[in-house]
Amino acid sequence: MIHAIILTVPRKAAVRPAAAPAIIKQIFNKHGVSSKCLDINLDYFTRFQQQCDPVLWNEIDEHLFIKNKQLSVSAQIEFDQLIQHWIELISAYQPKQLLISVFSWQAQRFTEKFLEKFRTQYICEVIIGGQGLIREENGSFADRPTFAHYLKQLGLIDHWIRGEAETTIPAIIQGNYNVAGIDTDFFAERSNIADQPVMDFSDFNIQSYKNGSKHGVLPIESSRGCIRKCVFCDIPTIHGGFRVKSGSQLANEMIHYYEQYGVRDFFFHDALCNGSMKDFRQFNRTLIDYYESHNLPDRHFAYSSHAIVRRPGAMKPIDFEHMARAGAETMVLGIESGSDRVLADMRKDFTIADLDYNMAQYSKNKMQVYFLMITGFPTETEEDHQASLDLLTKYQRFVADGTIIGVNLGTTLTIEQGTPMFDQPNTLNIIGINNQQPQGADWMCTTNPELTYKKRIMRRIQVQEHCEQLGYTFWKGDDQLKTLMDKYQERLARIQELVH
């Protein structure tokens, strides 16, 4: 018998184990409570996908993330079988608690359908947590965890955890549910990241994830929060002030995973790895020293992460060189736009000249980058949009030399709770539709009124087309376009209802 089962559920990319279950397991370990991590998401994208008819699997997959997509009878049977398979597997452990990590809104439909059946067949305490407790699709923050409330009302869960596990799971273990973050709309007390225990991945078959790495990939965390305050981003609101592990602590944690599991590839799941240059330098230096003292080559480890674009004075050529030697592989950069004016409105705190410098350094040191871009920012004019297209043309050479490995455009700019744009829309002359608070895609900019929702989507399509012509590897295009289609049709239906 196992006291607690910790579940990862579809839908998220099955490229590595999730961090949250491994953090929770380590907390259980610390308190002498048995637990086991199980990954349904991995099973969904491997065993289930392989054995399922491809047409039915696609139908099920779209059902998980497209709101209006319903299942045919045959697909429903397959989907039910997947759920039943897992209910039986979990029940066999006779757990007292089931903790589900709802990674994002894309995990909500599975969670709900799974619990509908699970609750009728097995009795135990069900607790959910994660960023998917809210309904917002492009943000991580909302005043109220509406999905959690919804499941609670349906009687599908007993509790939810809002925020960090480090300050809530120990209370749950003690039987104390009366702490911030447990069944509350407000967040759990924030932990000291430096006290965070090393994660326990012993339940995961690390090499079975689909990432092309021979030794497997593990998530790792260097910081919480962010040093920047981009107007469209809710990270500072969710995670609070920037907190960072010391460079040597982080490097030693990585070395621990290597020595424990043989893993050499890591992905930072925090907002940025280069928020504190002092610690980032120490981190890279510690890894280089480890390689040298153990007679290992440079880049013995490979790490990938989100990173911010730094000015030349803040991140010097030697920093890029050390980064590469330590094993920096792919940096995810929120470059957003090719227009300095739009970048300034976004408060990105860098210019295209800074980006040019960063790109030259990444290319020179043979590191890869992955671009996150936003089309349809409220102040984006046709000229700004053209600047983004021109930037992509200019950087085509970095695609050819292998530096840029992807572009992700998202689903155009949406305004989410917890962001400066939501709290102070007046600063960018943004108003809502029908005198509502501007939110999601329902907004307009009074100084740029021609930027309608359709215009934003058409610009986004144009950027994708441009990338395709230039040979960029474009990520998640199908998912995002289908989501946009779904949302626009929903909007049309809403308007038609109003008319009638």
Next chain:
Amino acid sequence: MKIQLNFAVERRLGDPLIKVTIDDYMLLYDGIAQDNLEFDVPLTDGNHELKITHHGKTVHDHVLNSDGSIAIDKHIEIVGIHLDHTPLTNELWLGKFFPVYMHKADNEPYSICPNLYLGHNGTWVLEFATPALKWLIDIRRPGPQLGNTIFKTNHQVLQEIKNIFENLPDV
């Protein structure tokens, strides 16, 4: 299109001579081999051939050791080619060298590939296409292949959704 050529040139027995052409009709350079050459060439989009011809070498343009091995050999070696500022890497090894032997060739190969050492007289030919960056991207296929993954992007989906949106009202 910008083309940069970088050579290692053996000059101890005198300067080698080279000729650089594109598609046979466009002469870019004819003269003493330089370490670096740069051209800005107006090319139409499509397939092309870059040709580097080593010529003027005579039977006296090498020195042998007492054991018959070559001590000094007048030659040029291609050490780098950049197309539109992007270095060719593996693509360099696709170039074929068609030597012109100074005797009747019996068993010698008609062409040598991979080869970047132009010791014999003869022509090294690289097939490429313009726009050069797109050509490089297409043959390199850099980055992860996302075809059957959750991250995939499909041209057909893009076109279908674009067509639908073009006809939807602006609301």
